[in-house]
Structures are given as structure tokens and as C-alpha cells.
């Protein structure tokens with residue numbers, strides 16, 4: 001495992017910076033377009049295959065892209081910088097305007113997209129709107145190591161939070177994590193692919209209750225189970 005990861009690391013370095021061009025979204029992806037506003041069309045979509053993706057990840061990606069063809073599933077695009085979902089609202093309601101106008105945010109980027117290709121979080125999220133659930137395909141790279149050879153629990157928690165956030169945002173719009181509860185059942189091998197199945201269990205006023213499980217590609221290994229509470233942000237309230 002470690003040897004293959006080292007080899008993988010070498011090839012990842014060789015591949016740094018190379019990304020496949022983002023194909024045009026098909027018509028059935030329009031809801032995702034609406035969710036993630038296209039206020040800055042120049043923003044690159046990172047939820048697409050790149051050369052660091054393993055065979056497993058590419059295979060699963062292709063399978064889910066097929067499921068998108070009838071419109072039951074949609075791939076959620078992912079931007080690196082101002083993940084543009086209603087960011088204007090977010091700025092207006094929750095951030096100090098001086099910070100927004102000034103230099104403070106100029107270097108801001110989504111935590112999970114801040115690594116070079118293949119070294120950190122490689123993932124794509126698919127949404128099934130009718131069933132109120134998402135599937136996140138995640139390959140955790142060598143910079144996410146905790147115990148040697150395995151993913152750091154914080155990296156798994158981060159990915160669960162992102163998967164939950166997307167699942168909750170589908171129904172709740174602008175949401176924030178209020179509670180995350182994770183049971184780590186088996187360590188996740190570094191550089192392997194896991195599948196995070198999330199679902200909205202209950203919507204109660206501004207509260208969105210979600211749950212997920214993290215499994216191996218063959219579904220035989222249950223790595224983690226988690227529940228989360230997300231709160232739909234109240235525009236009349238300030239975050240500070």
C-alpha cells in the first residue's frame with residue numbers, strides 16, 4: 001500500500017497543474033447551475049476528472065455521469081475561489097463589509113480545493129434532488145495522511161462536512177454546520193477511493209438533519225457513519 005502510494009505520489013508530482021478542460025454542462029445540469037450561481041463564469045469547475053484520478057474514481061464518475069443522463073442525478077460543479085453559491089448574500093449578511101471590500105478575502109479559497117492535483121481532496125458530488133440525497137466520490141491524497149498509510153480523521157470529517165453541506169444546501173439554500181457527529185469504524189487507506197452516501201433525514205424549520213455512511217468502492221467496508229445538523233442562515237441575523 002505504502003509503496004504504491006509513493007509511486008502514486010511521484011506520478012502525481014509529474015502531473016501537477018494538468019487538468020482536463022471542463023466540458024459544457026448539459027441541459028439536465030441546469031439546477032446545479034442555479035444552485036451555484038455563475039456570477040463569475042471564468043471560475044473553473046474542479047469536480048471533473050484529472051490525471052491524478054485513480055481507475056476506481058474514473059469508473060465511478062462515469063457510472064454517475066450515466067445516471068445524470070435521465071435527469072434523476074446531477075453533478076455539482078465545484079469552484080475553488082468564491083464557491084459562488086449566493087456569495088453576495090453571504091457577504092451582505094455575514095461578513096464585515098470592510099473585509100469584503102479590502103484585501104482580506106483576496107486569497108481566500110475553498111479549503112478542500114487548495115491542494116495541487118491529487119495531493120489532497122479529489123472529489124465530485126452528485127445530487128439526487130427527488131430523493132434528497134447526495135453521493136460524494138472521494139480520493140484522499142498523500143497530503144491528508146494521519147496514521148502512516150491512512151487518511152487523517154480530520155480530512156474525513158472535512159469531506160463529510162462538505163458532502164453534508166451540499167446535501168443540506170439543496171433543500172436549505174445558505175446553510176452552516178451546527179453539529180457533526182462521526183463514528184470512525186475502520187481506517188481509510190491513503191490514496192484509496194471512498195463513497196460518501198448522504199441524505200436529508202428531516203427538515204424542521206431552519207434545521208436540516210442529515211446522515212451519511214462512508215464506504216469502500218465495493219461497499220464491503222463501512223469506514224464511517226455520521227450525522228449532522230445544518231442551520232439555514234437567517235438573513236436578519238448577524239454571525240457576530
Ligand SMILES: CCCCC/C=C\C/C=C\C/C=C\C/C=C\CCCC(=O)SCCNC(=O)CCNC(=O)[C@H](O)C(C)(C)COP(=O)(O)OP(=O)(O)OC[C@H]1O[C@@H](n2cnc3c(N)ncnc32)[C@H](O)[C@@H]1OP(=O)(O)O
Nearest residue numbers: 085161162165166169173174175176177178179207231234
Ligand atoms: C460556510 C458557508 C455557508 C454558506 C454557503 C452555503 C452553502 C454552500 C453550498 C454548497 C456547499 C458546498 C460546499 C460546502 C463546503 C463547505 C461546508 C463547510 C461548512 C462549514 O464549515 S460551516 C463552519 C462551521 N460552523 C460554524 O461556524 C457555525 C457557527 N454557528 C453559528 O454561526 C450559529 O450557531 C448558527 C448559524 C449555526 C445558528 O445560529 P442562528 O442564530 O442562526 O440560529 P439559532 O441559534 O437560533 O438556532 C436555530 C435552531 O437550531 C438549533 N441549534 C443551533 N445549533 C445547534 C446545535 N449545535 N445543536 C443542536 N441544535 C442547535 C437551535 O436550538 C434552534 O432550534 P429551535 O428553532 O428549535 O429553537
